[in-house]
Amino acid sequence: METAEPHSWTQRVRDAIDRQLPIDHLLPTRQPYYVGSWVYVFGVVTIAALLWVVASGVVLAFMGPQWWHDSGLGHFVNSIHFWSVQLFFIFMVLHLWGQYFMAGWRHGRAATWAIGVVIFGVSILTAFTGYLSQQNFDSQFIGVNAKDAMNAGGVGAFFNVLNFGQMYGLHIMLLPIGVTILIVLHIVMVRARGVVKPIDPEGGARS
């Protein structure tokens, strides 16, 4: 049987995790009774849609950017990718509005809210690079049209929307990794503090 090693770095990390996010907080089997509202489902279905986005995206990335233009199966996988992205954004916006009207940032959860907004922003950037990577008329004109805003803001000097290689690399690798890491962080923050209590009729949104 394993014994505690107080001078072990591994032991210290394990103890810290256990203190900050014990497993029964990370994966609880019980929740406060007010978590029964349907609004809480929006967060879960956002993650579900993201899993379909990633799964279909992995297939598209493996087969290469030309595949879905030339094959019926490829076009179907692209359609799965396209619609799961649409659902991902619909659910994420519903989750955002739901959390806004629940004032989900109360009781020390402001950072969780802020990370959520960052996820929304990085997701928009990820989708934008996806639209630019389609290699069809839409991506052509979005690139030609969007370059002016990018250039005017100075971003265009490093983020060239007319450079397919750069947009494709960002879309299938760096930005999805960023979204995933941020979502994991967001979930850990939610689980570490728990779901916020309802707004107290007496105490206001800040209570």
Added chain:
Amino acid sequence: MKPMGATQDEYYRGVRTVPYDLVKELSIAVGAVGIVVLLVAALLSSPNVPSVTIAAWAQNDPVDFVTTATGELAGTTTSAGYGNPYNTNGPGQKWGPIAPQTWLGTRIPIDSADTFVIQPLNRIAINNADLATALDTWRKTGSDQQGKWTDAYTKALATATAKDGKVVVADGDYGPLPTMMASLLEMGQSGALDGLLQINGRFYQTDYTPALLFMGDGGYLSGQAQTWNLLGNQWGMMNETGKYPGQTWLWLYTAWYQVPPFTSSNGFLGVNSSNADLVIVILMTVLTAALAAVPLIPILRDIPRWIPIHRLIWRDYYSPKRPSPVPETPDPALAQRGPS
């Protein structure tokens, strides 16, 4: 500082808990969303209007193609006078002292006349003596005379017609331009210019900047875009070809382009249509930062309390038959860890 685990235990102390299966919920959600996605994908497919080629442009609208190429030589096209990051021929957008386009310099150098017209023509002049002579004449002529030729040719192109794929203009003194443009048009129509502008002297290539800038200078690409409602003044950035949803989450960003002062030439507080991109980017950055900072902003953070949507969300909690907050079934985990 108290560990987070203890903080949560204290936060929930006295709150009734009920069984809740997160993993089961996520599994059902993945299945349900999957069914919806697969059905919609099978029934509605997804948009994929083929890309426009330079060859299609030169074949379908040779007058626009030649007018654009002449404009590149005259320095009158969008890309020729753009400014950074492509060149220093334009001031770039600025708002008062804010000018990031200028600050970041020429990072993607493009000489429109050379890249889109002269270099491609040089490549085929090897087998075309008339073209080689025309190019030699162009090079040895001063910029004043070049300007006179491009001015005269541009005016003539305004009433030009296309016949058998060639551009017919009224007689005039256009110097070597008709020969040069006829060759470039032929090259464009054959598809050779697509390749030349894309490979840009290399074999492997994934950067389409020169070809897209050249096409963006013409009217053909934007004409096609207009039929799909993709232009900026048609809420284009959030639209998609066909009847498919586009980037609808960009609605607010796109909306600014439809209203004054961003549509106005006179503007307000130095904001007008000429620097709309810059100011809208700044505005959206500020609004996004404000959204992230809502918990710190009075009024914005108080609205959820004033508008009682939360009473619908937490109906059970606020109902007159509010369940007792005392745990009817103690959470075993809480009981085990005890007070901190």
